[in-house]
Amino acid sequence: MKVSLVTGRTIDQGCSKESGKLSPEYMDYAATCELDPEDMKKLKVREGRNVKVTTKFGSVIVKVKKSRREPHPGVVFIPYGPWSNVIVDPKTHGTGMPSLKGIDAHIEPTKEEVLDLKSLLLKYYGGKSAEEG
Amino acid sequence: MPLISKVVCPVCGCCCDDIEVIVENNRIVDVRNACAMGASKFLNYSKHRLKKPLIRRGGELVETSLDEAIKRSAKILAEASYPILYGWSSTSCEAIRVGLELAEEVGGVIDNTSTTCHGPSILAIQDVGLPGCTLGQIRHRADLIIYWGSNPWSAHPRHIERYTALSEGRFQRSIWRRFLLRVYATSIRKKLQRALALAFRRRAPETEEARRGIPYTLTQEERKLIVVDVRRTRSAEIADYFIKVEPNRDYEVLQALRALIRDETLDVDEVAGVPVELLEEVADVMVGCKLGIIFFGVGLTMSDGKLRNIDAAISLTRDLNMYTKFLIMPMRGHFNVTGANVVFTWQTGYPYAVDFSHGYPYYNPGETSVIDILCRGESDAALVVASDPVATFPGEAVRNLVRNPLIVIDPHPSATSLMADVVIPSTFVGIEAEGTTYRMDHVPLPLKKVVEPPDGLLPDEEILKRILREVRRIKRGAG
Ligand code: SF4
Numbered sequence: 001m002k003v004s005l006v007t008g009r010t011i012d013q014g015c016s017k018e019s020g021k022l023s024p025e026y027m028d029y030a031a032t033c034e035l036d037p038e039d040m041k042k043l044k045v046r047e048g049r050n051v052k053v054t055t056k057f058g059s060v061i062v063k064v065k066k067s068r069r070e071p072h073p074g075v076v077f078i079p080y081g082p083w084s085n086v087i088v089d090p091k092t093h094g095t096g097m098p099s100l101k102g103i104d105a106h107i108e109p110t111k112e113e114v115l116d117l118k119s120l121l122l123k124y125y126g127g128k129s130a131e132e133g
Numbered sequence: 134m135p136l137i138s139k140v141v142c143p144v145c146g147c148c149c150d151d152i153e154v155i156v157e158n159n160r161i162v163d164v165r166n167a168c169a170m171g172a173s174k175f176l177n178y179s180k181h182r183l184k185k186p187l188i189r190r191g192g193e194l195v196e197t198s199l200d201e202a203i204k205r206s207a208k209i210l211a212e213a214s215y216p217i218l219y220g221w222s223s224t225s226c227e228a229i230r231v232g233l234e235l236a237e238e239v240g241g242v243i244d245n246t247s248t249t250c251h252g253p254s255i256l257a258i259q260d261v262g263l264p265g266c267t268l269g270q271i272r273h274r275a276d277l278i279i280y281w282g283s284n285p286w287s288a289h290p291r292h293i294e295r296y297t298a299l300s301e302g303r304f305q306r307s308i309w310r311r312f313l314l315r316v317y318a319t320s321i322r323k324k325l326q327r328a329l330a331l332a333f334r335r336r337a338p339e340t341e342e343a344r345r346g347i348p349y350t351l352t353q354e355e356r357k358l359i360v361v362d363v364r365r366t367r368s369a370e371i372a373d374y375f376i377k378v379e380p381n382r383d384y385e386v387l388q389a390l391r392a393l394i395r396d397e398t399l400d401v402d403e404v405a406g407v408p409v410e411l412l413e414e415v416a417d418v419m420v421g422c423k424l425g426i427i428f429f430g431v432g433l434t435m436s437d438g439k440l441r442n443i444d445a446a447i448s449l450t451r452d453l454n455m456y457t458k459f460l461i462m463p464m465r466g467h468f469n470v471t472g473a474n475v476v477f478t479w480q481t482g483y484p485y486a487v488d489f490s491h492g493y494p495y496y497n498p499g500e501t502s503v504i505d506i507l508c509r510g511e512s513d514a515a516l517v518v519a520s521d522p523v524a525t526f527p528g529e530a531v532r533n534l535v536r537n538p539l540i541v542i543d544p545h546p547s548a549t550s551l552m553a554d555v556v557i558p559s560t561f562v563g564i565e566a567e568g569t570t571y572r573m574d575h576v577p578l579p580l581k582k583v584v585e586p587p588d589g590l591l592p593d594e595e596i597l598k599r600i601l602r603e604v605r606r607i608k609r610g611a612g
Contacts, residue, residue, distance in 0.1 A: 004380050006363060006364065006380060008284070008431075008432070022181060022546050022547070022548075022551075023181060057527070057528065057529070058528055072364050072365070075363065075364060075380065077364065080524075080525060081524050081525075082523065082524040082548050085524065085525060085526060085527055085528060085531070086527075086528040087528070088527050088528075089527065090504065090508050090527035090528070090529040090530055102363070102380030102381040102436050102437065117548055117551075118551065121523065121548060121551060121552060124528055124531075124532075125523075125528075125531055125532055125535050125552065
């Protein structure tokens with residue numbers, strides 16, 4: 001299904017970030033995708049299932065969260081963070097800043113697992129073995 | 134129990150300075166007045182933290198001494214031909230000053246996090262200026278508050294309560310009573326709808342009136358709150374008007390409002406998904422207020438148009454000043470990102486993305502901004518201070534960042550420190566170290582030291598000074 005991807009901040013994410021960016025709480029907030037209930041029906045996914053979000057720049061697996069705001073069919077939201085950033089547009093159009101809002105994306109249900117932070121870093125950036133300090 | 138009052142919160146750009154911290158045996162046991170985000174920082178800062186300097190040997194990060202870590206960092210920076218020094222918005226102005234000296238010494242590029250949040254705002258401000266004020270003015274006098282592309286409820290939780298619609302100002306009252314009425318009305322409406330839906334087995338259609346909330350405000354000379362965003366955020370729920378714009382089309386709405394306040398008529402029914410009647414009503418409210426302000430967030434700077442959106446928002450503000458008093462302010466994210474811009478500007482003349490590779494400061498965002506440099510693969514080393522670019526930069530930029538030697542100075546482990554070659558843990562400024570921070574309205578505030586840091590950890594400023602000293606030693610030795 002075609003959607004428009006928006007990334008942004010949530011207070012829960014702000015709080016869990018303060019309690020540690022490597023904590024499982026942070027991953028619970030950042031590796032999610034808020035979907036409109038209507039869109040969830042169309043995709044036949046339930047809350048807590050995984051979806052694969054693909055843009056021109058890459059794809060990532062995140063968990064579905066039902067949006068509690070007013071209906072916003074066709075718009076999906078992923079909090080800023082390592083998960084959203086592997087699929088955003090790096091072009092800055094001469095401003096120094098990439099586009100993080102309103103990116104064309106494709107979304108589909110998947111059985112693949114959501115990667116934790118270390119595996120995500122390893123998969124997308126490889127190179128240095130991501131050892132924790 | 135010792136209570137420390139008037140503590141400045143080192144989390145978001147609101148820099149609330151009324152926090153009270155209770156300390157027992159050098160541990161923070163309670164925090165008062167802070168929002169959930171602020172309290173979480175004060176109470177949890179010491180969990181999950183880096184305690185020992187780390188250095189990468191044979192692909193693994195291993196513990197090392199501070200001297201060793203500083204020497205290795207200095208060597209990396211001194212030998213690099215085009216290093217980037219990035220971060221700076223979550224540290225003190227004093228540390229930033231040393232960072233600038235270091236950037237000049239190594240001939241690198243220094244950039245702060247505004248490059249990924251309000252960089253475009255700064256570009257627009259440099260083009261057209263900015264009618265600004267302090268937040269105190271807004272609290273006491275503003276009768277129209279507009280949040281555009283920002284969601285203070287989540288990103289700046291006490292902004293509304295301390296400085297705008299829910300604050301009790303000298304000449305303007307809080308709108309909390311109306312807010313409660315609205316919450317009550319909304320819950321009744323929802324109940325009714327549910328009952329109707331049950332009765333007719335379908336969703337009751339929402340009337341335009343109901344969707345917008347009940348306009349108590351039209352008859353009252355009270356503060357009004359307008360929220361403009363691409364999705365209905367929590368902030369939108371307490372607003373008198375919520376304007377839902379289609380993604381990437383803020384520019385059109387801004388220009389439509391500019392036309393409407395000049396009494397021009399629009400030949401369309403809607404602009405970017407917003408009915409023209411609603412825009413007309415909002416234009417009337419804008420012209421009719423005594424003192425209005427637009428707080429704009431990254432929703433506006435990050436969507437299509439970027440600096441042109443801000444340009445349009447500032448132009449709208451300027452047009453409105455022909456009828457009334459109107460102001461505009463960016464909602465800055467990190468607690469000292471404003472300070473980073475201020476200190477950069479004192480020292481180099483430019484607020485961010487400053488390149489010292491020519492021997493003098495050179496500024497050209499789009500060319501000298503870190504993401505562009507990284508995407509072009511030009512840098513050959515990086516120093517990151519109190520920031521997490523691996524988690525916040527687009528994938529392509531991160532790939533080039535981690536390919537080269539990477540030094541991280543940060544109190545917590547982060548995605549970036551996992552990928553680093555040298556990690557130097559520091560103390561938390563505002564909790565374990567003093568410093569100066571700038572609030573989003575450019576008011577400088579002193580950050581307090583409320584507890585002693587763990588043994589062996591130094592503030593960012595001191596670590597940077599030592600690296601700088603070592604870099605100078607290496608360079609003199611070689612020259
Ligand atoms: S609003 Fe910001 S500065 Fe104020 S307490 Fe919350 S996080 Fe801290």
